[in-house]
Amino acid sequence: MTERLPASVPGMRIGLYGGSFNPAHAAHRMVAERALKRLGLDRVWLLVTPGNPLKETNGLRPLAERIAIVGRVMRDPRIVPTGIEATLGTHFTIDSLKALKARCPGVRFVWIMGGDNLRDFSRWRDWRGIARQMPIAVIDRPGTTHSAVRSNAAQWLRPYRIEESDAAMLADLKPPSWVFLHGPRSDLSSTAVRQGASPEPA
Ligand SMILES: Nc1ncnc2c1ncn2[C@@H]1O[C@H](COP(=O)(O)OP(=O)(O)OP(=O)(O)O)[C@@H](O)[C@H]1O
Ligand SMILES: O=C(O)c1ccc[n+]([C@@H]2O[C@H](COP(=O)([O-])O)[C@@H](O)[C@H]2O)c1
Numbered sequence: 001m002t003e004r005l006p007a008s009v010p011g012m013r014i015g016l017y018g019g020s021f022n023p024a025h026a027a028h029r030m031v032a033e034r035a036l037k038r039l040g041l042d043r044v045w046l047l048v049t050p051g052n053p054l055k056e057t058n059g060l061r062p063l064a065e066r067i068a069i070v071g072r073v074m075r076d077p078r079i080v081p082t083g084i085e086a087t088l089g090t091h092f093t094i095d096s097l098k099a100l101k102a103r104c105p106g107v108r109f110v111w112i113m114g115g116d117n118l119r120d121f122s123r124w125r126d127w128r129g130i131a132r133q134m135p136i137a138v139i140d141r142p143g144t145t146h147s148a149v150r151s152n153a154a155q156w157l158r159p160y161r162i163e164e165s166d167a168a169m170l171a172d173l174k175p176p177s178w179v180f181l182h183g184p185r186s187d188l189s190s191t192a193v194r195q196g197a198s199p200e201p202a
Helices: 028-038 063-073 084-088 092-105 115-123 127-133 145-150 151-159 164-172 188-194
Strands: 013-019 043-050 079-081 108-114 135-140 176-182
Touching: 013 028, 013 092, 028 043, 028 063, 028 079, 028 092, 028 108, 028 135, 028 176, 043 063, 043 084, 043 176, 063 079, 084 092, 084 164, 092 108, 092 127, 108 115, 108 127, 115 127, 115 145, 115 151, 127 151, 145 151
Parallel strands: 013 043, 013 108, 043 079, 108 135, 135 176
Antiparallel strands: none
């Protein structure tokens, strides 16, 4: 499948929210909407990965199906699902971020991830390089609040953390810089949905 990049213009603030989304659920929407609002973004691009390099691909639904479900779960037209990593041929986040920055000069990107990913971030390829590519917003996730901020990556990132009250300026800051965003939390997961939980709990 070849896909065009979603539209952008120089100066736009765009959040890149990567994930397996296998399948997407209401907590993914909550994360994307919180980032959009609190970081003052113009768009959030949901990068539906061809396959997380650290996860088994057994049981991973086809990319087109995951993108279609993301499209049904998201409600704000500024939140745009894309499978662009498959077209770019990038599996590792560091490569995706470099490729997107090269293709979108002048766009102010922010990487968005849940607290569980900050906890495991030091296992990602060139994670310090990722932090040097663009600012990062971490969204609190139940069960990971303390392990995330105590993780190796968070220790290294500590000098670059900004106050949550300054989140709206994150996209303008020179990386490394990051913020931990708190707010209403959901313990929903794709694992639970695959096991029969509703992706849209009442
Ligand atoms: N309930 C949640 N709260 C905060 N962040 C979340 C939540 N669920 C997922 N995320 C974040 O969304 C991104 C994509 O997550 P992913 O698609 O792996 O969903 P998941 O529910 O964690 O999946 P799985 O249960 O299959 O591991 C990751 O950055 C993850 O940290
Ligand atoms: O680049 C890496 O080494 C790397 C390792 C683990 C996860 N990622 C990315 O992290 C994002 C979240 O993945 P997931 O499976 O937790 O939804 C997704 O964009 C993955 O490609 C990236």
